[in-house]
Amino acid sequence: MEEGCGKTRVVVLSGGPCGEHDVSLQSGHCANDSLDSDSFEPVFMTLTRQGCWQIGTEAPASLPLAPCDEASRATDQIEEGIRIIKSLRPDVVFLALHGRGGEDGIVQGLLDLLRIPYTGSGVRASSLAFDKRLSKLVFQSSGIPTPPHVEVRRNELSDPEECVSRVLSKIGLPCVIKVSDSGSSIGVYPISSEEELIPRLTEALARRPIALIEPHLDGVELTVGVLGNTGAEGDAAPRALPVTEIVPRASAFFDYKSKYTRGEADEITPARISPEEATVIQGLAVKAHTVLGCDGATRTDLILTKNGPQILELNTIPGLTTNSLLPQGARAAGMSFASLIERMIELALERAEAYTQLAPR
Numbered sequence: 102m103e104e105g106c107g108k109t110r111v112v113v114l115s116g117g118p119c120g121e122h123d124v125s126l127q128s129g130h131c132a133n134d135s136l137d138s139d140s141f142e143p144v145f146m147t148l149t150r151q152g153c154w155q156i157g158t159e160a161p162a163s164l165p166l167a168p169c170d171e172a173s174r175a176t177d178q179i180e181e182g183i184r185i186i187k188s189l190r191p192d193v194v195f196l197a198l199h200g201r202g203g204e205d206g207i208v209q210g211l212l213d214l215l216r217i218p219y220t221g222s223g224v225r226a227s228s229l230a231f232d233k234r235l236s237k238l239v240f241q242s243s244g245i246p247t248p249p250h251v252e253v254r255r256n257e258l259s260d261p262e263e264c265v266s267r268v269l270s271k272i273g274l275p276c277v278i279k280v281s282d283s284g285s286s287i288g289v290y291p292i293s294s295e296e297e298l299i300p301r302l303t304e305a306l307a308r309r310p311i312a313l314i315e316p317h318l319d320g321v322e323l324t325v326g327v328l329g330n331t332g333a334e335g336d337a338a339p340r341a342l343p344v345t346e347i348v349p350r351a352s353a354f355f356d357y358k359s360k361y362t363r364g365e366a367d368e369i370t371p372a373r374i375s376p377e378e379a380t381v382i383q384g385l386a387v388k389a390h391t392v393l394g395c396d397g398a399t400r401t402d403l404i405l406t407k408n409g410p411q412i413l414e415l416n417t418i419p420g421l422t423t424n425s426l427l428p429q430g431a432r433a434a435g436m437s438f439a440s441l442i443e444r445m446i447e448l449a450l451e452r453a454e455a456y457t458q459l460a461p462r
């Protein structure tokens with residue numbers, strides 16, 4: 102708490118360097134605007150696409166900011182970011198940074214070094230969850246159903262025939278190619294014919310070093326939020342929100358456009374599934390959250406097939422506009438958007454408190 106005023110000073114950090122910059126800004130603004138000024142003192146901060154840290158959305162001319170031209174070095178920008186964040190003396194940083202460079206543990210590590218509490222998961226859980234290849238391995242070893250996959254690395258494209266025969270023999274068609282570490286359906290390609298495999302794999306692997314190929318699952322697409330800290334007891338223990346059903350209208354799958362264009366997908370909470378199915382799915386989401394060691398709010402994406410649920414992935418910084426899926430789930434549980442954001446801040450402070458109680462090395 103800031104001395105004297107009794108308010109919690111929250112730096113809302115938004116934007117980020119990747120393809121999810123604009124969505125992150127929307128989440129950040131919604132979270133920032135929801136904070137009650139009687140209890141919170143919010144400061145909005147943007148991480149620009151170029152890697153500059155700025156107070157506000159646009160850089161006010163009076164602020165001594167790191168130069169954003171190409172010649173400026175990344176380390177200078179980070180030093181400047183650290184200087185700005187430290188000077189703000191936040192009680193907590195609210196992370197509204199979706200995607201690579203924000204959701205993957207990198208910023209979390211920086212804040213750990215600065216000993217500044219932040220919302221959501223720590224470094225290890227963030228980076229594990231962001232890497233679909235690794236999180237699927239953890240899911241498999243924990244008995245959490247996830248579709249089988251084949252992985253292809255960039256250098257393996259030098260033998261395209263071997264790649265194709267591996268995908269066809271182990272996965273078959275139709276399948277889905279996705280880069281291992283991205284979000285918002287960026288780098289996700291549904292494949293129905295053998296001829297598309299190499300061109301799409303080449304596209305995916307031009308983005309990121311590892312691509313996964315999964316069978317294309319038929320079924321009901323669902324998503325479920327979880328709130329709570331791994332290992333915590335009582336109110337802070339992880340709990341699932343109601344399940345949401347996603348029905349894309351125009352696209353074959355829940356792609357970038359249907360995720361972020363109003364009316365492109367129907368999102369129905371609670372999902373039209375049986376209470377028994379909902380309980381199983383909520384249990385799986387809590388288990389996915391805890392085996393990865395997540396804290397705060399997560400959202401697990403899955404498909405309910407005729408053979409049961411299959412977990413696609415877990416998001417550690419899910420979308421946080423007022424219309425996003427996690428806030429919809431919270432609303433269905435009787436929690437307003439503002440109370441969801443406030444709860445995420447409380448969980449961050451509880452997590453920080455729990456860490457300070459650990460024995461010193």
Ligand SMILES: Nc1ncnc2c1ncn2[C@@H]1O[C@H](COP(=O)(O)OP(=O)(O)O)[C@@H](O)[C@H]1O
Pocket residue numbers: 248277279283284285286287289315316317318319322354355356402404413414
């Ligand atoms: N194996 C699959 N079968 C069918 N659809 C899939 C499969 N994997 C992904 N999808 C579709 O692609 C979307 C994005 O995939 P996902 O694994 O959740 O990655 P991200 O959301 O991080 O981009 C899903 O919401 C779903 O619509």
Ligand SMILES: [Mg+2]
Pocket residue numbers: 285286402413414
């Ligand atoms: Mg997803």
